[in-house]
Amino acid sequence: MEKEKFKCPGCGTEITMDVHEFVDVKEDPAYKDAIMSGAFFLAQCPACGASTLAEYPMMYMDPDRKLTVYMAPGHDDSLLSQLNSLELPASAVDPEAVFRVVQDGGELLEKILIADGGRDDRVIELYKALVYENIKEEWPDVRREDLLYYLDGEEDYFIIWDYTNAMGEQLTVNLDEALYQELVQDYLAALEVPAGKYVEVNATWLASRIDVE
Numbered sequence: 001m002e003k004e005k006f007k008c009p010g011c012g013t014e015i016t017m018d019v020h021e022f023v024d025v026k027e028d029p030a031y032k033d034a035i036m037s038g039a040f041f042l043a044q045c046p047a048c049g050a051s052t053l054a055e056y057p058m059m060y061m062d063p064d065r066k067l068t069v070y071m072a073p074g075h076d077d078s079l080l081s082q083l084n085s086l087e088l089p090a091s092a093v094d095p096e097a098v099f100r101v102v103q104d105g106g107e108l109l110e111k112i113l114i115a116d117g118g119r120d121d122r123v124i125e126l127y128k129a130l131v132y133e134n135i136k137e138e139w140p141d142v143r144r145e146d147l148l149y150y151l152d153g154e155e156d157y158f159i160i161w162d163y164t165n166a167m168g169e170q171l172t173v174n175l176d177e178a179l180y181q182e183l184v185q186d187y188l189a190a191l192e193v194p195a196g197k198y199v200e201v202n203a204t205w206l207a208s209r210i211d212v213e
């Protein structure tokens with residue numbers, strides 16, 4: 001196991017953190033819990049007790065969900081072509097397997113929840129764009145990237161991350177099953193991605209595929 005050392009931003013004490021660059025949550029389900037609770041990328045200072053967010057490049061693999069997500073904070077433009085440079089024979093590619101790139105732990109969590117909810121992240125991105133168009137007049141300070149998919153048990157909805165209104169309530173929008181299915185039917189073909197290749201599915205990617213404004 002790799003270790004990383006950095007200085008506590010609070011008191012300057014050196015913190016040693018375990019680094020897991022490859023995480024297979026079928027082998028180690030506890031890692032999935034830690035990622036979902038947010039504890040995975042937190043390092044606690046042994047001196048002052050403060051927790052510091054320390055995100056690093058990590059490959060998340062869930063073979064049961066056929067989901068692979070490479071989390072690469074601040075990655076450069078060449079990452080996708082590097083990841084996709086390997087040409088595999090068609091017989092070695094599972095067309096149902098999903099390969100994604102994300103920037104941070106929040107985006108990784110959303111991809112995990114989308115897979116847990118049995119949703120397609122390309123359609124969810126489109127759905128979020130529609131929700132945003134509907135709420136932006138009433139909620140002018142909400143940014144498009146603050147809108148996140150969330151799953152609670154069986155129920156899935158969209159939340160505005162880290163946002164509460166004057167009443168102290170968090171804005172949530174329920175996912176309408178009929179609308180979701182309509183989007184799958186009408187748009188999934190237009191959102192096709194090559195099998196076995198990594199894609200960074202986010203608002204920018206969606207805008208490059210469909211005119212949503």
Ligand SMILES: [Zn+2]
Nearest residue numbers: 008011045048
């Ligand atoms: Zn400290």
